Amino acid sequence: MPSHSQRLLQNILNRLLDMVPTLLALVLAFLVASILLFALGADPGTAINSMLQGAFGTENATAETLVKATPILFVAIGISIAFRGGVINIGGEGQMIAGAVAGVTTALVLKDAPAIITIPMSLVMGFISGAFYGGIAGFLRAYFGVNEILSTIMLNQVAVQLMNYLLNNPLLDPAELGTNHIPKTARILAEHQLPRLTINLPEVLVSIFGHADLFAKTRLHYGLIIAIVLAILTYILLWRTTIGYRIRAVGQNERAARYAGINVKRQMMLSLVLAGGFAGLAGVVQVLGLQYRLQTDGSPAGFTASAGFNGIVAALFGGLNPIGAIPASAFFGGLLVGAQKMQRDLGVPAALITAINGLIVVFVVSSQIFTQRRQRRRANIAVATVDMPEADEPVQPVLEEVV
Amino acid sequence: MNATQFAAPPRIQHLHMQGIVKRFPGVLAVDNVDFEVKAGEIHALLGENGAGKSTLMKILYGLYQQDEGQVLINGQPTEIRSPSDSIRQGIGMIHQHFMLVPSLTVAANVALGVKSSRGWRLDLDVVSRRLEELSLQYNLKVNPNTPVWQLAVGEQQRVEILRALYKNAALLILDEPTAVLTPQEVDDLFRVLNKMTKDGHALIFISHKLHEVLAISDRVTVLRDGRRVDTIPTEGATKLSLAEMMVGRPVVLEYKKLPLQAASDRLVLQDVSALSDRGDAGLNGVSLSVRGGEIVGLAGVSGNGQRELAEVIAGLRPATSGGILIGGIETRGKSPSVINQLGLGYIPEERMIDGAVKEFTVSENFILQDHGRQPYVRGGIFMKFRTIENACREAIKQYEIKTPGTDTPLKSLSGGNIQKLILARELSRNPKVLVAAQPTRGVDIGATEYIHQRLLAERDQGMAILLISEDLDEIMALSDRVAVMYEGRIVGVVDRDAVTVRQIGAMMAGSSLEMVE
Numbered sequence: 001m002p003s004h005s006q007r008l009l010q011n012i013l014n015r016l017l018d019m020v021p022t023l024l025a026l027v028l029a030f031l032v033a034s035i036l037l038f039a040l041g042a043d044p045g046t047a048i049n050s051m052l053q054g055a056f057g058t059e060n061a062t063a064e065t066l067v068k069a070t071p072i073l074f075v076a077i078g079i080s081i082a083f084r085g086g087v088i089n090i091g092g093e094g095q096m097i098a099g100a101v102a103g104v105t106t107a108l109v110l111k112d113a114p115a116i117i118t119i120p121m122s123l124v125m126g127f128i129s130g131a132f133y134g135g136i137a138g139f140l141r142a143y144f145g146v147n148e149i150l151s152t153i154m155l156n157q158v159a160v161q162l163m164n165y166l167l168n169n170p171l172l173d174p175a176e177l178g179t180n181h182i183p184k185t186a187r188i189l190a191e192h193q194l195p196r197l198t199i200n201l202p203e204v205l206v207s208i209f210g211h212a213d214l215f216a217k218t219r220l221h222y223g224l225i226i227a228i229v230l231a232i233l234t235y236i237l238l239w240r241t242t243i244g245y246r247i248r249a250v251g252q253n254e255r256a257a258r259y260a261g262i263n264v265k266r267q268m269m270l271s272l273v274l275a276g277g278f279a280g281l282a283g284v285v286q287v288l289g290l291q292y293r294l295q296t297d298g299s300p301a302g303f304t305a306s307a308g309f310n311g312i313v314a315a316l317f318g319g320l321n322p323i324g325a326i327p328a329s330a331f332f333g334g335l336l337v338g339a340q341k342m343q344r345d346l347g348v349p350a351a352l353i354t355a356i357n358g359l360i361v362v363f364v365v366s367s368q369i370f371t372q373r374r375q376r377r378r379a380n381i382a383v384a385t386v387d388m389p390e391a392d393e394p395v396q397p398v399l400e401e402v403v
Numbered sequence: 404m405n406a407t408q409f410a411a412p413p414r415i416q417h418l419h420m421q422g423i424v425k426r427f428p429g430v431l432a433v434d435n436v437d438f439e440v441k442a443g444e445i446h447a448l449l450g451e452n453g454a455g456k457s458t459l460m461k462i463l464y465g466l467y468q469q470d471e472g473q474v475l476i477n478g479q480p481t482e483i484r485s486p487s488d489s490i491r492q493g494i495g496m497i498h499q500h501f502m503l504v505p506s507l508t509v510a511a512n513v514a515l516g517v518k519s520s521r522g523w524r525l526d527l528d529v530v531s532r533r534l535e536e537l538s539l540q541y542n543l544k545v546n547p548n549t550p551v552w553q554l555a556v557g558e559q560q561r562v563e564i565l566r567a568l569y570k571n572a573a574l575l576i577l578d579e580p581t582a583v584l585t586p587q588e589v590d591d592l593f594r595v596l597n598k599m600t601k602d603g604h605a606l607i608f609i610s611h612k613l614h615e616v617l618a619i620s621d622r623v624t625v626l627r628d629g630r631r632v633d634t635i636p637t638e639g640a641t642k643l644s645l646a647e648m649m650v651g652r653p654v655v656l657e658y659k660k661l662p663l664q665a666a667s668d669r670l671v672l673q674d675v676s677a678l679s680d681r682g683d684a685g686l687n688g689v690s691l692s693v694r695g696g697e698i699v700g701l702a703g704v705s706g707n708g709q710r711e712l713a714e715v716i717a718g719l720r721p722a723t724s725g726g727i728l729i730g731g732i733e734t735r736g737k738s739p740s741v742i743n744q745l746g747l748g749y750i751p752e753e754r755m756i757d758g759a760v761k762e763f764t765v766s767e768n769f770i771l772q773d774h775g776r777q778p779y780v781r782g783g784i785f786m787k788f789r790t791i792e793n794a795c796r797e798a799i800k801q802y803e804i805k806t807p808g809t810d811t812p813l814k815s816l817s818g819g820n821i822q823k824l825i826l827a828r829e830l831s832r833n834p835k836v837l838v839a840a841q842p843t844r845g846v847d848i849g850a851t852e853y854i855h856q857r858l859l860a861e862r863d864q865g866m867a868i869l870l871i872s873e874d875l876d877e878i879m880a881l882s883d884r885v886a887v888m889y890e891g892r893i894v895g896v897v898d899r900d901a902v903t904v905r906q907i908g909a910m911m912a913g914s915s916l917e918m919v920e
Contacts (some may be wrong), residue, residue: 249760261739
């Protein structure tokens, strides 16, 4: 019998080995990307180096990566819940907008209230609004059998147009219109904005970074902390509570869930409500922490910068586990920020960046098959090697044919 | 036009699988097995689930490739890389789950995957004529122009056999062919099989039903844990000797049953009707009662309303009329969760679809219905994992469930152990009424016996048990009374001791009790 510590070591080793296919997939993706870069006359080595530099090379680059990662992480948390619950939410974009509109309105309406009221109220209203928007698709799916993939995609369009209308009419701040003709709301008061995030380094690390206040002069804000805390709470929700148990049961096996006495329709709706709520938070945090107002160029991704879609990929990267979504979102943020620098440095077309991102996604998601196969094999071996005490007395009768 | 549209495959005089080894990740499924079959004999392949019979036969049929060993046909080493290779060699297989397209006619199903005699134009009339010849020759009555969905299960099996004969199969592998048949249909099948061997076919008969093996086969090969135990002539073998070879231990042949101590009605169905999934009448005025301390066996050919009945009782399917009482309380229209609480335990027929969540761990599955109830929750929503694990570990010990731990995903357990876990879960909930649908289907002898003993013990403790089974032996061994279903109706309810398998078989085919007597 292996000792406890041996088993623990074995476990950690297995986890590490599980990551090998993913790393290999990344290498392969970059190899294929290199061929594309090469074909366009760019030096792949320089390109990748420029990408890494752009994503993590400087303090500011890292901060920008995390800034980009924040809304992606919020969305990814929600997507993890939805996919675990067996519903596919493609509506992150629309739900973000719904959250942002409600959040910015709340912040502007409560502009005379203290920050301790306005900021939480804005966040809560953003969550509720996104949740309601996701809930529409959830309700249609659960009670009328409307495919949620279609309804969430369609509701994205509705949200964009609604936002454009609101920004051009009731929410428009005429004072702001003059500058560049982009419709936008009034600016949120400074005290109602999410504070910038600075990390005070301990003595030992100061010499490495040269100063004690990490990220002091960057745009990084407290939204990141909120997202990480919520990721951990969501993990607890999914795997430590009856709510999560029901959501996962419905997602894995609707019929068994019904057999267990679970109200399947209600759980389906709940999954989309929560997914929408987290996307709504992504929207409101983007406003309170970064833009300080709602503005858009009117295009579908004008406000969201596609975080509602990127969050889906990040969730899959993270293995549909909210904790896993944290590094996955950071990785994705880095990809986006690094790609911008690569584009500036090498002058490659913007479309190529999208293509490279796509390649990475395809390779990494495909590599999951190998990881899963390894895990299954481990489970089989575990079952095959169980020793059970044999019954000593002969108690194995065979059914007599009875005529 | 006749069957020579195929190049007639060489007759198989002798087939020899030599030193076959097949490994799956983490499992040695077939371990150096020798198996041979000759023209004109029925060779039974006997073994428990997981003994390797299916794997061995899938290798022969080309669905798997062996890792070691070879197949010799008439002494010649032959490579079988795919089912089409094996068909070309004259090997046919009748699968346990029929491979037929329900919307197509019999002739069209047979024509599938066969080259037409008219090139790119269909030759269904030619196929039909040949099928009629064959069905006359082997007394396999089937109309070639009937759509398959209109056929009874036994008839569908005849289509499968005809299809193999049409393709000139010289060797036929029959995978648990009697599992879905009534006793009368089994007799018919056996007559056909005997005719085929007289015509020089070689037959491999896979089964775990000992009396059938004894009745039909010439030789028996017993597999256990992927290894061949022995090959013996059927003559001289007994059920006891075969069973011991299968299990590898001495076995006992009969259950001791305490005299019936039936109390008052625990489960009462009054004139219950319900729709089937297709929207027609699945249940048609069913009345039935089960008393505390008795087992009522519900016999019937699959698809005659047993599944609907179980689901209606569990609240998973709405009854369109009638009344259902559990412990005297009306449950019609109540949710599954409420019915659970009122004291119903339910072992569903499709345990991996309805009764368990494959991806969940053993302990998560153990609390499927009670995950939100005391003693498993704290603060309304937080699950008490320590408590759940302890309860689950207790059940694993008590029910001898073979699993590496409580946090193993359920899907990596064997069928018998999953069924034991479900049984443990249902019984540990102390139900007043237990509905057990096909509780031992696909379960090995050891686990089957264990499950049966548990059910009998619960009966003696006063539980009301409705045993739904297609296995008549099981019904006869456990029941105090037997109810027979046919086309959504109860044809009759009889005392177990006052009826024979033959009579029940006739009722399963729709005869009323009076007609049978």
